[in-house]
Amino acid sequence: MSENVHRRQGSPAALVASLFGIAGRSVLPGPAVVALLGDLGLAPAAARRALARMREAGQLTTVRRGRVVDHHLAGAFGASVLRLRDDRGRAPSWDGAFHALLHQVPESARPYRDRLRRAAVLVGYGPWQPGVLISPVDRSAALRDVLADAPPEATVVLGRLRPDDGSVPAVAGEGPPSGTALAAAMARRAWTLDELADDLRVHVARLTALTDSPVPTDGADALRRLSDGTGPVYVDLLRDPGLPTELLPDDWPGDDLRRQLGRVVEAFLPTVVAHVHGRIAGRDEA
Template structure:
């Protein structure tokens, strides 16, 4: 399944580099070079790009002797959620829900379904119950294409009062735990911004090592309307800290990126 193939830090580096360069398409040679700067060997980078393309997470297009890549699948959806977060939909009185029942012998599918759902923005209310602000749509089509015959997956609606919906959201997305993590990240970013290496490649690697785990963490944050999120939610503060850190560090390697990725 595609989510199994694309797990791991190296796979996450690919959309990170697309975001950093600001380009919709990147040549394979530039991607491999940048992955090398971030600690991935050339052989491993080639294998990674090939696996992601086969899994539908990258779209590859050949131009003569050059192969260009674009993000696709779950990688593209996760990238879009970080880069262009949508405004929360108003509360209509119910969550969209996905109910599932998967026999233990098909546990890999069950785990894949949960991972894909979380990446798509669903929260895990309890085993077998996922909730979201919007309906299923096509967000889980990729993993559902591999659904075993014995597995059952049902779309549903979960009607709740505002108070109960806020309590359910706190559980489904572990908002108290995420808030604690966000505050730790803010302190880490403040300290890291004062320690930028002068070498462009070293600065790039330090930036990725610091920021990537934080960006992955932000994928856990739901887009919930006012009244369902805690009043003291630290999300805006974390995003401001990311902006300050990026402003301090990115200039150290901007010229290097431009020289490597310009046509």
């Protein structure tokens, strides 16, 4: 794997996330994860260091089972992996209000403030302004552990934010509710939708080219090709909160991307899943 591809995929954590997604499990045996990361270009020592850092960061927990250590998805990281795995592109309905996470954290507790913001963005909240994060749906359950760690000097409030542009409320059946245009503008800013749309269109073109190429018959080669081709896509899909249709810009490429991603996964998955499950079976008692 080239250095540029590795960097675009984000980090070893992104590779680990893809392995959990491909395997369709929330628990994987440690030896299998190390072997699969080896298929993706990480030496065993580097893979073990990456897993240790993820445990320290609360992204994974471990449970010993005989001689084997099982890795479990945890925290906001685990929630983000499950969100991508279960994403079917179905837009939520828009009832006129965002779910909001409001926080006031003093500079003395800055590490907590940074942790809260990172976790919230990871699970799908968008930063609207300092101290205010918004989401089209309630994602606070994925932040349970972070919210429980709030220091005494911090204030964190969950609520609803209903944009109101001052227009006359719409009558049923006669158009969108008051504030929809303002909400769309807020979403455009919070999730930098114009920039994200450009990135997703680039991914559509790259996935189309990948679909037109033959699938390697070797499982490890197929896993590398799939990871190289889709890893950057999933990194950017984490930036997509799954907005209601009313709040999306015109010509939003999300549906095109998911269709093309589905074609790639459908083509590669039989070979890759067989390889991943073979690694798991071969290393489960190692």
